[in-house]
Amino acid sequence: MNKQYTYPFTAIVGQEQMKLALVLNIITPTLSGVLIRGEKGTAKSTAVRALADILPEIDVISGIPFNLAPDEESDVIRECFAVAGELLPETGTPLLVEKHKVKVVELPVGATEDRVVGTLDLEHALKAGEKRIEPGLLASAHRGILYVDEVNLLDDHVVDVLLDSAAMGVNTIEREGVSFAHPARFTLVGTMNPEEGELRPQLLDRFGLCVHIEGISDPEKRVEVMERRFAFEEDPETFCRAWADESARLVERIAMARKLYSSVSVSRENLMAIAQYCLEVGVDGHRGDIIILKTAKTLAAYDARATVEKQDIDQAAMLALPHRIRRQPLQDIVMDVGSMLKNKACDRVSG
Template sequence: MKKQYTYPFTAIVGQEQMKLALVLNIINPTLSGVLIRGEKGTAKSTAVRALADILPEIDVVGGIPFNLSPDEDSDVIKECFEVSGEVLSEERERLSVEKHKVRVVELPVGATEDRVVGTLDLEHALKAGEKRIEPGLLASAHRGILYVDEVNLLDDHVVDVLLDSAAMGVNTIEREGVSFAHPSRFTLVGTMNPEEGELRPQLLDRFGLCVQIDGIRDAEERVMVMERRFLFEENPEAFCRRWADESEKLVEKIDMARRLYPSVSVSRENLLAIANYCLEVGVDGHRGDIIIMKTAKTLAAYDGRTEVGRDDIDKAAMFALPHRIRRQPLQDIVMDVGSMLKNKTSNLES
């Protein structure tokens, strides 16, 4: 079978805010994902699918399709083996552990609830008196990235499932009084064209970061987009090999940032600056404050520093606040970024 090549992440022209937001979520999965808003044909899907090549490796329990960590609760691991119809040795030392790359699992807009959540084999349960599970996409996405293209077009019942799993870190499969729950902690990445409708507020708030992207307006860069795409389609293997060094450098920088992140500190003065940002622009709740703090720490780590500066906070606010600012009916998210956050920055500087 012919190998399928993915357009390299580092070969994408422009769209630096989008690429940075995605990299930050790789470094720190607790940022809770990113919503990428923009017009058609701006490399949104290309960038997300290219993530697979720069994601780190993790330890995964072998023999079952739930992407479990060897450090998960032993009862959870045992039950996941049972519902998969596999046998788990009593000796924990014999647990099969494999190295897998963090996965990017794509959730199609038209996916059914059973495809997302998973299903119970009711016939097997009635005949054998045992649970047997057909895992869904939420099992595959555990400890990985769940990617939803055109996330604003998802059916409401699928949105409800995502909200429950994102909030609890657990996916529950229920049918005819029989239920099974398994871990499902994932980074949610969504792309959308605002012209096709907005997101429900509950789902919008679940994205840690939000970026707005537009088509490139510089003629030279647009030519570069065409040239690189032509070269990739003509000879994808050679094109990917050409960008291998750049990709490797990015992987090394991300790996360094992941190791450095726990050592990054934030002064109380800067924590107060974060709180004031959120108060002045009218952010509800405390999730915005926490996400800004985490994003600022991640930015510092990515830059090789162990202390958060004011520039980190300003940049983090541009990622974390646009979709959390209170808006008037029919007011667009981008207008808020262009007005309220700029006003806030000028006030701080004065």
């Protein structure tokens, strides 16, 4: 069987904000994902699928299909082994642990609720008195990336499932009074074309970051896009090999940033700047403040710095606030937060 090659993440021309937002979520999964808005043919799906080659490795308990970490609660591990029909190692015997790359799990727009959540074998439960389940996409996405292309076209019942799991970090499968719950903590990445409709506000708020991308207007860059894509399609193995070193450098930089993140410090002055940003643009609640803080710390770690600077906060606000700014009915998402703040400042001066 011929190997399937994925277009390298580092070979994507332009779209720097999109690539940065995705990398930041690899470094800090608690950023809660990214919504990528843009017209067709702007490498949105290509970029997300290309993440597979630059994602880090994690420890996963082998033998069960739930991507559980070795430090999950013992009751959770025991229950997951049971519903998978596998025997839990005897007390005192260490669990078998494998190294797996973080997964990118794609959720098709037309996926049924059972496909997303999983199904419970009610017949087996009634006959044997034991729970058996067929895990869904949320089980595969635990500790990974759940990718939804055309996320704005998802059925409402699937959106409700995603909202529940994103809020609780748990997926519950229920049927005829029999239920089972397993961890489902994932980074949600969605792509969409705004011309096809907007997202429900509840789901929009679950994305930590939001970027809007457009087709490249520089003719030289557009030619570069064509040349690289043609080279990849003609000989994907050679093309991927040519970008292997740059991909390896990015993987190393991400790994270093993941280690540094927890030690990055933020001054009270910069915390005040974050709060002021959110007040200026009219953000509801406090989620925006927290996401800006995490994003600013991640940007500093990505640049190998141990202290957050004002430039990190400015850049973080551009990524974290567009979809959180209070809007009038039918008003589009305000993507240029910087211009909005300048206009407000000018209004205060002129007033």
